[in-house]
Amino acid sequence: MGSSNAMLLISIRIYLLLVLTPLISGQFGFRNTWCGDESYTPNSTYQSNLNTVLTALSSDTQITYGFYNFTAGQAPNKVSSLVTCRGDVPLATCRVCVNNSAQQLPQACPGRMVAFGYSEYCTMFVSNNFTYGTVQDSPQFELANPGPSVSDVSAFNRSLQGLLNNLINQAASGGAERKYAAGQTNITGNGGKLYGLVQCTPDLDRRSCVECVREVLLPNFTGPSMRSAAPSCYVQYDVSPFFGNVPNVATPPPLTTSPSASAVNRRRKSSNASTIMIPIPIVGLAVFIIGATIWVLLKRRKSRKSRMRFSQEEIESLKSLQFSFGMIKQATEDFKEDNKLGQGGFGTVYKGTLSNGDKIAVKRLLRSSGSEGDVQFKNEILILAKLHHRNLVKLLGFCLHEEEMLLIYEVVANGSLDKFLFDPIQREHLLWETRSKIISGTARGLLYLHEESRLRIIHRDLKAGNVLLDTEFNPKIADFGMARLFNIDQTQTMTSRIAGTYGYMPPEYVLYGQVSVKSDVYSFGVLVLEIISGQRISSFVHEEDPEDLLSFAWRNWMAGTAWNIVDATLSDGFSTEILRCTHIGLLCVQDKPEDRPTMSSVGIMLSSHTLALPVPSPPAYYVESNNARSNEPLQGSISSGRSIGGSVNAVSITELHPR
Incomplete structure (x- = not known):
């Protein structure tokens, strides 16, 4: 795709150079410029950074929304820019305006560190000292256009105030790419119309935009036409329409030729026929190739846009x-x-x-x-x-x-759970209190998705890598790219596309594409057993006989040696709570979805230490070990001499001390 973009860029530049440049030269000059007092030394680091910013502005073809904020260098030689095209200006016209402004600004303010230029379709501001996201209200340009006098100033101002108030609210509510609004209203008692336009740079929040327009750029206007510009915002009004009819320089206007010019052209054609005949096929071929390239690439982009189309x-x-x-x-x-x-x-x-x-x-x-x-x-x-x-x-x-x-x-400060849980050194810092908090918090997040949000949502890819930890190790479920939305009364669906991480996906999903809340319950059970053991489901192998973590946990649970499952770094002071969580994990990974608890039931099991738990059935994918061996603990785990039995019939476990 990178080579395709390069070809498109080259094609567009050739097209502009061959066809458009003669048509647009000189049409986008500054109406006003302002130059700061502070100067930079020729050939200095500051000038180099300024040239970098101006070059980036004049050559950029990635930005499509008319706002540029390039920066180069570090303080005190840092150069920052704020460049905004008027919201109704077509993309090609905007780029031409920005390109011309980038060439004109250093000529208008030679050697100056701060400069501001205003042209018909765009503004450009460069400085060594301003912060994005704050109102840049200086310098300001106010231009009053000549026009008919206003007979009733009070009525005119009331109409103007109403129009601008509405436009300010619309512009300030804009998105992160554009804060722009334009509209019209009837002038009270006049019968005429009044047209207005308000725009802020999109780095401003709503309040800052309103502040810039109201407090900086709106004095008591009494004339029939006015425009006022600052680096961070722009206001214009007029009794004549002025927005929405900006020429698009990407479409060349029809050429008109005077009689004398036609005669000159005919004479030139006659005298230079031999020279003209040679390049015509070459130019035709070049135009065809360029056109075909642009058509193919734009079609690809249109295809992506159609896939990404959002409803209104x-x-x-x-x-x-x-x-x-x-x-x-x-x-x-x-x-x-x-x-x-x-x-x-x-x-x-x-x-x-x-x-x-x-x-x-x-x-x-x-x-x-x-x-x-x-x-x-x-x-x-x-x-x-x-x-x-x-x-x-x-x-x-x-x-x-x-x-x-x-x-x-x-930003979630501590990153993903897997970076702690499966690292031999970091894992030692995950005490049981922390692991218990991660298990409970993840359960609450899933419960919200399944039963408490407006729609029932199945995550489909719950795993340690998609659980993030904040500064206090509170878990946050992330990565909803594979999630499925259900109606609140819908319990399951079928999918032909299996997506997720092997080891965390239940058999009914892998084999038949069946998706339900019990799919997430299964993944949660795998995660619980990983948290308890400190072992990955995908990499666990016991001796020479391959055996996954679920089978190992089940076999030890049945043999009454459940402590063999537990990470060696965990203290047996919390043995009852740890074994209860192991029991809950095994309930969640049972083969049949109907046997697994819901997340609401899991939440009750985790919060109550006296509630009797049902006996789990074998986990999914369980295969009896080929070797008749003893139930050794996991490699690096606490020895079986410290083992605390977990009876098959231990359906009720009571913890006597308070939590």
Whole structure:
């Protein structure tokens, strides 16, 4: 896909150079510029960083929403930019405006560290000292256009105030890629119309946007037409329509030729016929190849967009969750390798810091993940956007930008459970009190998904790697890319696509595609036994005879040597509680789904130490060991001399001391 993007970029640039450049030259000059007092030294580090930012702005073809916030270097030579195209400006026109502004700004303010330029369709601000996410209200430009006088100033201002109030609220409520609103109203007692436009840079939150527009850019306007611009916001109103009719430079206007020019052209054609005839086939072939390349690649992108299509209701509900690609690039330092937190089957997770200081974790889905990755991306957004529980990871937002699919989460400080549980050194820090808290919290999270949220949700991929731990080791279930939504009264469904992690998937799902809440219960039971033993279900082998963790746990439970299952680092001071959790884990991994408890029953079992537990039946995939051997403890576990029996008939276990 990377080579395809490169071909598209080259094709577009050739097209612009050959066809469009002569048509658009000189049409996007600054109407106003402002230059700061502080200067930089020629050929200095600051100038190098400024050139890097301006080059990035003039050449970027990734951003499609008209807001650029590139940064280069470190303080005191750090250069930051805020560039915004007016919300109604077509993409191609926006890029031309940004490109021209990047070339003109250093000429308009030579040697100056801070500069602001305003043109018809975009604004550009560069500085060595401002923070993203805060109102940048200086400098300001106010331009009053000549027009008819206002006969009733009071009535005009009332109409203006009503229109702008409405537009301010709309713009401030915009998403992370655009905060823009435009509209019109009737002028009271006049019969005419009034047109208005309000825009903020999308790095501002709602309150900051309102503050910028109201307190900075809205004095008592009394003229018929006004525009006011600052780096962080823009306001314009007029008694004549001015928005929505911006030319798209990607579509060249028809050429008009004067008679004299036609004569000159004819004379040139006659005298240069031999030279013109040679390049025509070459140019035709080049245009055909370029056109075909663009058509094929755009068709591919359209195909992805069709797979990723959200309903109108979904779009409205997700507006507040959208982040701009530029904002995430800035937060992760352009996905710097040092910021990588981990990598999974469908993408890489990076740590980042937003402009307001908030820490985030960004999951960047692999471009090669195809339609399966698209489905996971959409699935995770639609599910997590509706869920709020202390034991579920919080989705802060997402970014869908051309080939980029990004999911933005809260940072969970201690990472995933598997990094502690299956590391011989880290595991020693997981005392039973901590492991018990992880088991209980995970159970509460699943219970919320199954019975307490608005929709019944089956996770389908619960495992140690998808349980994250905060600073106090409270668990948060993560990764809902494979989750399934059920109606609240629906108990099971069938699927032709098996997705999940082997070892955690129950037999009815693997063999028949049957999905139900009992699928998650089975995965939870495997997780409980892993937490108790400190052993992976997928890597456990006992001596030379392959035997999975479930079979080993069942065999020792039946033989009354259940303590052989327990991690050697755990104290036998909590033996009763540990063995009770082992019993619950075995109940959850029973072969038949109807024999497994629900998560509500599991919650009651975990919270009550006197409730009698039923006798478990053999776990799924259980195969009797080929070797008639003694029941040795797990490698590295406490010796069987310390074993505490777990009777087959121990249906009731009572703990006498308080928890």
